[in-house]
Amino acid sequence: xxxxxxxxxxxxxxxxxxxxxxxxxxxxxxxxxxxxxxxxxxxxxxxxxxxxxxxxxxxxxxxxxxxxxxxxxxxxxxxxxxxxxxxxxxxxxxxxxxxxxxxxxxxxxxxxxxxxxxxxxxxxxxxxxxxxxxxxxxxxxxxxxxxxxxxxxxxxxxxxxxxxxxxxxxxxxxxxxxxxxxxxxxxxxxxxxxxxxxxxxxxxxxxxxxxxxxxxxxxxxxxxxxxxxxxxxxxxxxxxxxxxxxxxxxxxxxxxxxxxxxxxxxxxxxxxxxxxxxxxxxxxxxxxxxxxxxxxxxxxxxxxxxxxxxxxxxxxxxxxxxxxxxxxxxxxxxxxxxxxxxxxxxxxxxxxxxxxxxxxxxxxxxxxxxxxxxxxxxxxxxxxxxxxxxxxxxxxxxxxxxxxxxxxxxxxxxxxxxxxxxxxxxxxxxxxxxxxxxxxxxxxxxxxxxxxxxxxxxxxxxxxxxxxxxxxxxxxxxxxxxxxxxxxxxxxxxxxxxxxxxxxxxxxxxxxxxxxxxxxxxxxxxxxxxxxxxxxxxxxxxxxxxxxxxxxxxxxxxxxxxxxxxxxxxxxxxxxxxxxxxxxxxxxxxxxxxxxxxxxxxxxxxxxxxxxxxxxxxxxxxxxxxxxxxxxxxxxxxxxxxxxxxxxxxxxxxxxxxx
Numbered sequence: 001x002x003x004x005x006x007x008x009x010x011x012x013x014x015x016x017x018x019x020x021x022x023x024x025x026x027x028x029x030x031x032x033x034x035x036x037x038x039x040x041x042x043x044x045x046x047x048x049x050x051x052x053x054x055x056x057x058x059x060x061x062x063x064x065x066x067x068x069x070x071x072x073x074x075x076x077x078x079x080x081x082x083x084x085x086x087x088x089x090x091x092x093x094x095x096x097x098x099x100x101x102x103x104x105x106x107x108x109x110x111x112x113x114x115x116x117x118x119x120x121x122x123x124x125x126x127x128x129x130x131x132x133x134x135x136x137x138x139x140x141x142x143x144x145x146x147x148x149x150x151x152x153x154x155x156x157x158x159x160x161x162x163x164x165x166x167x168x169x170x171x172x173x174x175x176x177x178x179x180x181x182x183x184x185x186x187x188x189x190x191x192x193x194x195x196x197x198x199x200x201x202x203x204x205x206x207x208x209x210x211x212x213x214x215x216x217x218x219x220x221x222x223x224x225x226x227x228x229x230x231x232x233x234x235x236x237x238x239x240x241x242x243x244x245x246x247x248x249x250x251x252x253x254x255x256x257x258x259x260x261x262x263x264x265x266x267x268x269x270x271x272x273x274x275x276x277x278x279x280x281x282x283x284x285x286x287x288x289x290x291x292x293x294x295x296x297x298x299x300x301x302x303x304x305x306x307x308x309x310x311x312x313x314x315x316x317x318x319x320x321x322x323x324x325x326x327x328x329x330x331x332x333x334x335x336x337x338x339x340x341x342x343x344x345x346x347x348x349x350x351x352x353x354x355x356x357x358x359x360x361x362x363x364x365x366x367x368x369x370x371x372x373x374x375x376x377x378x379x380x381x382x383x384x385x386x387x388x389x390x391x392x393x394x395x396x397x398x399x400x401x402x403x404x405x406x407x408x409x410x411x412x413x414x415x416x417x418x419x420x421x422x423x424x425x426x427x428x429x430x431x432x433x434x435x436x437x438x439x440x441x442x443x444x445x446x447x448x449x450x451x452x453x454x455x456x457x458x459x460x461x462x463x464x465x466x467x468x469x470x471x472x473x474x475x476x477x478x479x480x481x482x483x484x485x486x487x488x489x490x491x492x493x494x495x496x497x498x499x500x501x502x503x504x505x506x507x508x509x510x511x512x513x514x515x516x517x518x519x520x521x522x523x524x525x526x527x528x529x530x531x532x533x534x535x536x537x538x539x540x541x542x543x544x545x546x547x548x549x550x551x552x553x554x555x556x557x558x559x560x561x562x563x564x565x566x567x568x569x570x571x572x573x574x575x576x577x578x579x580x581x582x583x584x585x586x587x588x589x590x591x592x593x594x595x596x597x598x599x600x601x602x603x604x605x606x607x608x609x610x611x612x613x614x615x616x617x618x619x620x621x622x623x624x625x626x627x628x629x630x631x632x633x634x635x636x637x638x639x640x641x642x643x644x645x646x647x648x649x650x651x652x653x654x655x656x657x658x659x
Contacts (some may be wrong), residue, residue: 062130064657066119070132071193074113074177075648079138079197082104083303090203092161094169094608098141102173115391116182129184134525137177142196143173149200150219151622153331164622166244168202174250176652176654189657193649200301210632211625212313213545214570215239216614218598220312220573225280228273230607233258236596241309243267243282248351261544262645264304265493270593271542302645312575312600312629319547322462324375325352326394326454329626337446340367343397344626348373353377353392358425358440363397372415372418372425376447381461393460394452394628396427402464403471404490408483418462427438428547431459431485453487453627456600458541460627468494472566477559482544482567489545489626496546497554497584502566504542504554507594511613523566542567543615544595545626547581553599555607556585563590568616568628571598584609 010535033584068081086094092182094317095101120129124610150168152158159167176194212218216236228247238244243265246257272281272295281288285297286303297303306312320338322328344365346354355363355373377383383390386473399417413430425440425476429450436447453460469492474481490496537646546553546568553572557564570593572579578601582590588607595615617624625631 034389053437056551056608057572061184061615062128062193063181063187064133065181065658066130066653067179067189067191069130070113070117070134070179070181071177071191072136073117073132073654074109074179075175075193075197076135077112078105078173078175079111079646079648081108082139083196083199083646085199086199086644092166092203093146094203095146095171095200095608098146098171100327102139102141106137106288109139110134110137126244129595132179132181134177135180136176138174138176140174141148142172142174146170147423147620149619150202155408156338157196164199166203168200171199171201173197173199178304187399189655191655191657193650193653195648195652198649200645200647204328209631211569211618211627211629212571212573213596213615213618213629214634215610216596218310218312218573218596219602219634220600221578222602224282226602227258227604228271228277229602230591230605230610231255231257232590232610232612233260234614235260236612237261237619238263238341239307239310240265245267245271245273245280246288246297247273247277248289248293250292250297252608255281255385257617259297260300261614262301262304264307266307266309268306269306270303275604277295278323299649300649310634311632312573312577313549313632318461319489319628320397320451321610322394322628323397323464323611324355324393325350326392326452328453328455328462336585342363343373351379351382353379353382355397358438358443363399368399370420370423371398372420372427372438372440373397373399374436377443383448384416386434389445389447391447391449391451393451393455394460395464398463398465398572399467401467401494402465402627404465405471406471406481406488406502407475408480408486412485414461414483414488415488416461418463429461429486430458456489456623456627459485461487461489462628463490465490465492465494468492469496471499472496472546473500474502475497477501485541487541487543488545489628491628492548492551494548495551496503496548497556498566499556499585500559501564502544502568504544504567504594506542506616507567508538508617509538509594509613511592511594511611543617543624544625545628546570547630548572548573549630550579552579553581554582555585555588555591556583557588558585560589562586562588563592564588565592565594567594568594569598569615570628571630573598573600573630575623581605 029304061096082101082105085105109281116131118131119129147170148166149170152167153162155163171605174196178192183187214237217234217238219240222240222242222245224243226245228245231253238259238261247253254564269282269284272283274289275292284305286299289295309564318328324343343363346352353375354572357371357373360515372522374396375391377387377391380388382392403419407415409415409428412432413428416427421625425438428437431450434449436450438445450459451461467488470471478501481502484506550570553570555564572581580599580601581597583606584605586606591607592611594613597612646657
């Protein structure tokens with residue numbers, strides 16, 4: 001084969017191969033086009049699905065917000081309608097049939113919102129289309145409600161009713177709501193909520209004579225921009241003759257301000273401090289500032305400005321006289337304090353003996369520097385129903401400074417251990433045995449009878465210290481110091497310093513914000529606030545008062561975690577005085593008080609949290625207070641014929657859409 005022939009043969013072969021490959025290009029183009037179509041279709045489907053899912057989510061969220069809005073609308077309707085159910089003029093009781101009112105309010109709310117209700121009204125007419133309906137609801141008066149929260153002891157105010165007459169009531173209604181919301185699509189969301197609505201109703205303005213134990217907290221002098229109140233949970237009526245001051249949350253003062261009862265003040269503005277005490281601002285609002293300087297106390301029963309001032313007690317004379325005659329205020333001694341001669345001889349014409357010590361030595365007519373004295377007698381005319389020798393009068397007179405330790409003994413006796421230097425005097429008062437036993441060293445004296453408040457006829461004890469109580473404490477941290485049913489007031493001419501826990505053996509109220517304990521009122525106690533008193537404890541009379549007219553109340557403790565609790569109503573108050581609460585022992589983490597805190601002045605305190613668990617018996621039971629405690633006249637109610645303050649407590653909220 002020649003070369004020419006070979007080349008021609010090769011070219012012919014190439015032409016044949018190229019002719020066979022011409023169809024591949026078309027196939028590749030068709031394959032690529034198919035892939036583009038498939039990808040485009042996938043993108044269309046994906047975008048459509050995303051749009052569908054987004055629309056569904058949008059409609060569902062719209063339905064959820066509509067349902068939640070429905071809860072707010074329904075709850076507010078209950079609040080408005082139950083509030084409008086009170087008469088224009090205060091009556092006693094304000095609502096004749098609170099159960100019937102609850103049924104009417106519930107029926108009206110369901111009638112209005114039981115069918116689909118549009119949220120696109122008013123300024124929301126152009127908003128996203130949403131609606132809701134209340135599918136289920138309950139509204140009923142709580143067990144133990146209503147409660148009487150204040151009384152008037154003025155016969156002129158109560159006429160024709162007998163005194164004391166009720167001037168304020170508290171109503172609690174429990175509610176539950178189920179709301180179903182809808183938006184533009186068929187999606188629906190369901191949310192539920194339950195809680196309680198509390199209404200505090202006060203009557204027409206009236207002046208009442210009350211013990212200072214009426215207050216959960218009281219401050220006479222609170223100068224503008226002096227410093228903010230220590231935060232915490234504070235129950236019971238609160239009042240100042242000046243203006244309250246509050247601060248934002250900042251270490252170590254991180255507890256919120258929670259006030260469960262009416263808070264009042266004389267001034268027109270309160271004062272709100274900025275973060276790190278950077279500013280002090282006057283405002284008539286209930287919140288102030290923003291961000292880290294936001295101050296937002298919780299006033300569950302209202303914040304009342306421009307209120308009349310509360311008058312102060314003039315002296316502590318009645319407490320001194322109570323030791324001698326068991327009467328104190330209202331006795332025949334007049335307006336002066338007992339003289340040394342009267343403490344020595346008593347008032348013979350009235351069968352009131354003088355004071356003597358455990359050795360039978362009379363209180364010196366020229367005065368004494370130290371010692372524990374008490375009124376006792378061997379006269380049948382004085383002892384009357386008691387065998388001689390007997391305990392007379394209302395308690396014990398301690399001359400000079402002293403340490404006082406309180407502790408219960410057995411199921412009925414109250415022990416007072418009074419230490420002055422190396423001398424320890426132990427007093428055991430047992431109302432069941434009806435004896436008063438005094439022991440000092442090797443000497444013991446047993447007297448028939450126990451100290452009494454001859455005004456009320458109740459077993460009561462006044463311990464008057466004509467000096468300072470340099471240490472007041474119980475038997476140990478967390479241990480009860482005040483026996484069940486013991487009624488005690490400790491009064492000092494100077495300071496009272498608590499160095500450890502002073503607790504009730506059985507607490508009369510709970511340590512919770514609402515102080516709520518479920519239960520029903522026994523026949524003995526109808527009208528008492530069973531939402532705060534503990535069932536089976538309503539009849540107990542255990543009560544402690546701590547009072548100084550010219551001194552301060554000091555906290556000085558090294559207890560566990562630097563916490564301390566002092567129960568009872570504590571008052572450092574008198575006309576012209578400036579008694580205050582001090583922490584003289586350094587930093588205190590938490591100071592708890594079951595009772596109340598009343599003071600002339602307020603000062604800086606190295607305390608992180610301060611809680612007041614108000615003893616509700618002070619407002620629920622007419623006349624109940626520590627024996628011979630200072631009193632005042634307060635003006636309650638007004639200026640309108642009736643006042644209704646409403647608070648809502650949301651207990652539970654659930655999104656049940658997926659349940």
